[in-house]
Amino acid sequence: MKMLLYRLRRLLQGRRRDDEIREELAFHLEEDEADRVDAGIGADAAKRAARLDLGNVTLHAEDTRAVWISRVIERITQDLRYALRRMRRSPVFSIVAIASLAIGIGANTVVFSLFNEVLLRPLSVPDPSTLVNLSVPGPHYGSVSCNQAGSCDSVLSYPMFRDLERQQTVLTGLAGYWLFGANLAYSGQTLSGRGAMVSSSYFSVLQLAPTLGRLIGPDDDRAPDGTAVVVLSYAYWVDRFGAASDVVGKTMTVNGQTMTIVGVGPRNFSGTTVGAPAQVFAPITMRSRLEPGFHAFDDRQSYWVYSFGRLKPGVSIEQARAALDGQHHAILTGVELPLLTKVSDDERAQFVARKLLVDPGAEGQSILHRLAKPIVTMLFVVTGIVLVIACANLANLLLARSAARATELAVRASIGASRRRLVGQLLVETCALSLLGGAAGLVLGEWLLAVVRRSLTPVGIPNIDVHLDWRVLAFSIGVALLTGVIFGVFPALHSTRSTLASALKHQAAQSSGARSAARFRAAMILAQMTLATVLLISAGLFARSLANVSRIEVGIKVDHLVTFTIWPRLNGYTPAAARDLFQRVEERLAVTPGVERVTATSVAIVAGTTLGTDVLVETSTRRDGAASNSAYAAVGPGFFETVGIPVIAGRGFTPADRVGAPKVAVVNETFARKLGLGPEIVGRRMRRGSNGPLDMEIVGLVRDAKYSNVKDAVSAVFYTPYRQDEHLAGASFYVRTPLDPASFLKTVPAVMTTLDPNLPIEDLRTMEDQVRVNEFGDRALVTLSLSFALIATLLAAIGLYGVLAYSVAQRTRELGLRIALGAAPSQVRRLVLRSVVWLTAIGGVLGAGAAFALGRTIESLLYEMKSRDPWVFVSAVGVLVCIALLAGFVPAWRASRIAPMAALKAE
């Protein structure tokens, strides 16, 4: 290695050459001066004259050095041409090497780019490293609302946020915001989108400046209801308004409210949440007007404000943590604790012990950070392994080739090529190979990225703006280059040291050096087999896990069912008008051709939404009733019949269950079990909320069905008729059709236009797709890990093939001799395949062992299964053996067909 570095330095000795040239010129000057003195000119005059004669020394030095530089460039182009010619002459070698590298580099770059976008990329705001996020984990009492901006531990109550905002001394400012679904109407067309309601400090904490007009300022969020002003995000302004410069001062309708556009946000900024870009920004105090039914500005038990701040210069995050937690604790004990009346002393202690956490916030806040982390990390490890395998392939190929080229190099050295020249040429060759691999990897990466983007869009997963990351691309190509230098140049350097005679001898008879090289290649294959096994096993585990997930009984009949959602309250409908609209949608769809049944619900099935409340039910065992928490949904008449949830006892809802009629509810099995209702369920009375009379009668019991997510355990759920519900902002509809549900999708917008053309229709898809969307994470994991595992195995197989083919070529004489002495073709085949079987078997066992040991780390990603599934282990090793034997068969077959005479004459 030291030798190699020395060589490289000699090659790049620009500095030393420069000094030499200067010394040479200085000597020239002295000589000239001495000549002039000899000729009888005075010393001073001689010096001047000589200097004058010499002219610009620096320029001369430059010119002289340029001779060498142009020479180096000339040589490199010459070497490059030679390298390309060689590549063309051995196309299999080149294609295998370049393809291996392309796959390794491409996959690695794409995954890292995703990783970077989701987990690492800082917000595009000035100095993101001083931003901090606030969160308060621990028990909450009251209502908690959280969304894409982060976990439910991150939200504060509005009064708490304002208290902290007033007090803070360690931060330059504290910002609060809430992401909301927005129906955005401009010039007669309404589209659904997303907005952020922000405190006036939001933009100043982020230190952002508007592109046009102004941002949300201090006067906008003084009082509840706020000022009806809106700031457009840059991207939305370009998309929807064509970047019109006269947009400031115009009005648009957000959730039915007329708002004045006061400005456009900065470029590249669309909020602080990855995967949930905001199109509009409104004052946080507008929430009561933008979200009908909200009025919790004074409620300390209503948690919904996400907040972040910026550290003052010189304040460390630890100092901020201590200071803010102190302030928070004082408010908790002084103001909020007295509000907790109905909880035990234990719970009070837990409530007060909650810590306010201050975490680095350079990347903003997003649930994607938490959700995607294990998956993306896993993929990163996997692609890293693929890159290693690809480099091992390159190394093996280069080693094999440099052994084959020992003679060529020795001959060239003997006819006068310097070692430096030979090494330089080999460097150029491997660099060319690595760079071509890198270029192919770039193309492959762009393609993969397009596939990733395509697979993300239809399922409504987040507009993640992913681009190839140049740094990773450079890193991957660097790794490939290094592999090339170590495995391509080093052995060649070694072989140039040997004399021509010994090199020619080595070529004729296998030397001990060749045997150690063969051992090294075998070790490389072994490592590839091991890694491929690990990847195959993990892919198998994910595939089985997905199979488990898709076997889950959703509890409804998902076939021939179409769903969509509308939010009329966000379009300015009053609660009564909205309810009216829901009824009309049901009625209109019911008479549409191709519709068997139709119904609605306030909570879409398996769409990730949960609405929960406290309930109290009278029981036979407890006089004061059993209290618990339960999820609920307000549903239309015929809901259970339409989606296919069997009614076990009592009845479902009918059109008669409407406002004015006695209040009724239907509960599921888990609800009955959780509250200990016993066998007589129908007829009991219950209430929602923590106080008031028992005003609802349970009229039915239904079978359990999945509620929020396919993978979640079924929770306790009670259903009420939406026609008795006062506040319903939106509803999801379910249409059962005997037709192909995909073809029915077009019918829905046509029907809805006749009712209200301005109402955006969301999440229109078949129920089967909805389930698939809900399982998206699992599906993506399986698809990706399976494809990477197959790629890795394929690469390992290609490597195996390359090494075997090479060793068969090397052993032509030996094998020919064996055949001449009477070995049957099958015996020769077995001889070659024996090493394949050994390498694969050992690799498989090592890989299985590694997977066995590492299994724990991926268990959290698996659904209802252990990481040590014997089935998966056995089939992974089986696949590996099959592919390896397939790779080994061609060289083995070729070996058995060697013509003895030709083999003996060959050398």
Added chain:
Amino acid sequence: MRSKSASSLELLQGTLELVILRALVLGPAHGHAIAKHIRQTSEDVLHVETGSLYPALHRLESKGWVAASWELSDKGKRARVYRLTRAGRKELSAERSRWERFSRAMSLLLNPSKESLS
């Protein structure tokens, strides 16, 4: 850079290298000695610019026609001394015959004999 005395001439493009190689036939020499030799041998007609001399020497070295080494000059200073290589010698004879044919052709063109005019 500076004005030249009318009597001195610039070397023709490409001939400098030939002249240097020729100078080195007499034995190894450093750059200054080569320049001096050229000037004196050409009876002060041909002056070699320092700005052309050293690039030319290094070009010859990079082509392998001359070899350079650091040696002590007669005054005891470190000097870069150039000597002709075997390849350089071959190049010199090839280049010399080429030049001779060229100069003969030139003089035929400029001083035509009677036969060729008629």
